[in-house]
Amino acid sequence: MHGKTLEADYLVIGSGAMGMAFTDTLMTETEATVIMVDRHHQPGGHWNDAYSHVRLHQPSAFYGVNSKKLGSDTLDTTGWNQGLYELATDSEVCAYVDQVMQRQFLASGRVQYFPMCEYTGDRQFHSLVSDDQFSVVADKVVDATYMKVTVPSMRAPAYEVAQGATCLPPNALPRVAGQYDRYVIVGAGKTGVDACLFLLKNGVDPDNIAWVMPRDSWILDRANIQPLKFQQQTIGGFAQEMEVIAQAESLDDLFDGVNASGRLLRLDENVRPTMYRCSTVTMDELDQLRRIN
Ligand SMILES: Cc1cc2nc3c(=O)[nH]c(=O)nc-3n(C[C@H](O)[C@H](O)[C@H](O)COP(=O)(O)OP(=O)(O)OC[C@H]3O[C@@H](n4cnc5c(N)ncnc54)[C@H](O)[C@@H]3O)c2cc1C
Numbered sequence: 001m002h003g004k005t006l007e008a009d010y011l012v013i014g015s016g017a018m019g020m021a022f023t024d025t026l027m028t029e030t031e032a033t034v035i036m037v038d039r040h041h042q043p044g045g046h047w048n049d050a051y052s053h054v055r056l057h058q059p060s061a062f063y064g065v066n067s068k069k070l071g072s073d074t075l076d077t078t079g080w081n082q083g084l085y086e087l088a089t090d091s092e093v094c095a096y097v098d099q100v101m102q103r104q105f106l107a108s109g110r111v112q113y114f115p116m117c118e119y120t121g122d123r124q125f126h127s128l129v130s131d132d133q134f135s136v137v138a139d140k141v142v143d144a145t146y147m148k149v150t151v152p153s154m155r156a157p158a159y160e161v162a163q164g165a166t167c168l169p170p171n172a173l174p175r176v177a178g179q180y181d182r183y184v185i186v187g188a189g190k191t192g193v194d195a196c197l198f199l200l201k202n203g204v205d206p207d208n209i210a211w212v213m214p215r216d217s218w219i220l221d222r223a224n225i226q227p228l229k230f231q232q233q234t235i236g237g238f239a240q241e242m243e244v245i246a247q248a249e250s251l252d253d254l255f256d257g258v259n260a261s262g263r264l265l266r267l268d269e270n271v272r273p274t275m276y277r278c279s280t281v282t283m284d285e286l287d288q289l290r291r292i293n
């Protein structure tokens with residue numbers, strides 16, 4: 001066992017979007033030194049565990065750290081996001097944050113990065129691949145794991161799977177699609193939406209897909225969350241939404257008001273959603289999703 005003591009102004013645990021954005025601001029606005037720790041082998045957090053057909057739900061321009069733009073502000077000319085700004089893939093997000101880490105953070109000499117390391121609390125962490133143990137002397141400890149993001153590939157299903165049924169995370173879809181006659185998608189969030197769209201895009205008959213959701217979700221129209229060319233419409237829409245929210249007298253009232261202003265979508269007009277996680281779709285995607293029972 002090799003014990004080492006390290007020193008910096010900040011100890012940041014997690015190099016997902018939150019840890020990267022926080023450290024980026026420290027780099028830009030202060031002279032602080034930072035030690036970053038993550039159990040993944042590279043920055044990017046849950047994007048390292050994502051399914052390969054994942055895309056950001058919002059335009060690339062809205063994501064990432066302040067000092068470096070993500071994407072090239074290109075409008076999609078094909079597909080169900082046609083006419084709207086590009087959505088980064090998981091590999092784009094991971095490549096982008098890796099560049100921020102390598103070319104900005106590490107190149108500055110002010111950041112020390114410890115991937116493949118587990119933080120165990122009390123300013124202590126250890127390597128997952130060697131005997132190295134570290135103790136940190138730092139003024140501030142920043143927990144950038146706070147969101148506790150869990151994606152399906154990181155855990156077993158939270159329900160019993162019947163004998164004979166194959167239950168897989170969406171990561172497996174490109175490999176197994178075509179081997180089965182029927183698909184059941186479980187869950188109404190962004191991941192469920194993406195799994196449905198993956199199957200439909202690849203020609204699976206909607207009659208061979210069933211979609212099970214314990215609760216419906218309010219969804220945002222992605223056309224209303226766009227930068228640059230559509231900025232006026234986006235900011236105007238947000239302002240209008242804030243007025244409705246300010247006047248609401250209860251949560252139900254709030255959602256009724258925002259829905260009435262045309263800012264919210266739902267899969268089925270006859271079902272009142274009880275979940276809101278800010279996932280977005282285009283109207284073309286919504287039309288596709290409505291083909292599934
Ligand atoms: C499929 C999907 C799509 C999304 N799309 C969008 C989008 O388009 N726009 C948007 O704004 N948001 C989106 N989100 C929300 C997303 O969760 C956030 O944008 C953001 O990526 C979360 O970053 P994070 O740093 O909080 O968490 P994470 O990405 O989970 O990063 C936390 C990091 O901490 C590390 N860690 C945790 N505990 C320890 C420990 N004890 N020791 C060492 N390391 C540890 C983990 O390994 C991980 O790398 C999406 C989420 C998902 C799941």
